[in-house]
Amino acid sequence: SAGGKTAVVSTINGDSNVPFYKELGNAGLKAKDVPVVAFSVGEEELRGVDTKPLVGHLAAWNYFMSIKNxxxxxxxxxxxxxxxxxxxxxxxxxxxxxxxxxxxxxxxxxxxxxxxxxxxxxxxxxxxxxxxxxxxxxxxxxxxxxxxxxxxHKSVFIGEIKADGQFNVVWKTPGPVKAKPWSPFIEGNDKKPDEPVKK
Structure with a gap:
């Protein structure tokens, strides 16, 4: 996943990941050329895909099966x-x-x-x-x-796809991230309360 100046941030969700990753592999696009960072592809989605051409692409989750403890x-x-x-x-x-x-x-x-x-x-x-x-x-x-x-409050992990369809964790937050219900990157969210308003 070293990549160069180009990367793909994938927001594809659910079953649509399977054809996307199949076509990525068919096109011969490798992580060293154009790394893909996904937020909705995990172990189950990769089950139906030949993962060997996808080695090195990245996913961000709060859990991976490969975590050892x-x-x-x-x-x-x-x-x-x-x-x-x-x-x-x-x-x-x-x-x-x-x-x-x-x-x-x-x-x-x-x-x-x-x-x-x-x-x-x-x-x-x-x-x-x-x-x-x-x-x-x-x-x-x-x-x-x-x-x-x-x-x-949960930790965040970034994992690289391995040939066996599992993930190698390459980065993680130092600890659980405090829950924020509203993204600070969307205009107007700074005015929304972090907690429900009592009725």
Whole structure:
């Protein structure tokens, strides 16, 4: 991904990534010539693509399956065992985890903790109990729900595509990034509050 003066920032989302990366490979465009930085291509999207021509292209996520730590090892094993036991198509033979799965895993556990704290499933009580929840995430950090805006504080990773369809993390934030619900780069957002307005 050393590249030169040209790069592609891909904002393609979902299934459209597969034909894009197939055509990128067919065109012979390599990361050393024109690196692609994507925000929506991960392990699952690369499953159906010959990744060898894509080695070195980049993706930014809050989690990659290839991150090494005991919490992630346990997360991958739980999913792998479940996928094999249930015969889940595509996963029973080659189980993969990815960022949306990790985000869901964190969310479900934080919801459970909030229900236990609230001693209720009443929506308003659970919402109040969600504030400040923490959970040791498979990404290797303790993810925190912001007390005011209920967005998660999470780390950011940039990974290079490897020939096996996994990612080699080449950069990461020093720790979790404080949640900001509004982009400071969009005009007018500086006037929006970071927390919900009480009615």
């Amino acid at each position: 005991p919490t992630n090892d346990a997360f991958i094993k739980k999913w792998s065992d479940y996928a094999k036991a249930k015969g889940i198509a595509g996963h029973k033979d080659k189980p993969l985890t990815n960022d949306p799965m990790e985000a869901t895993y964190i969310g479900i556990h934080m919801w459970k903790q909030a229900v236990e704290k609230a001693k209720s499933t009443d929506v308003d009580k659970v919402i109040a109990a969600m504030a400040g929840q923490t959970f040791t995430a498979p990404s290797g950090i303790t993810s925190k729900m912001d007390e005011k805006n209920h967005h998660l």
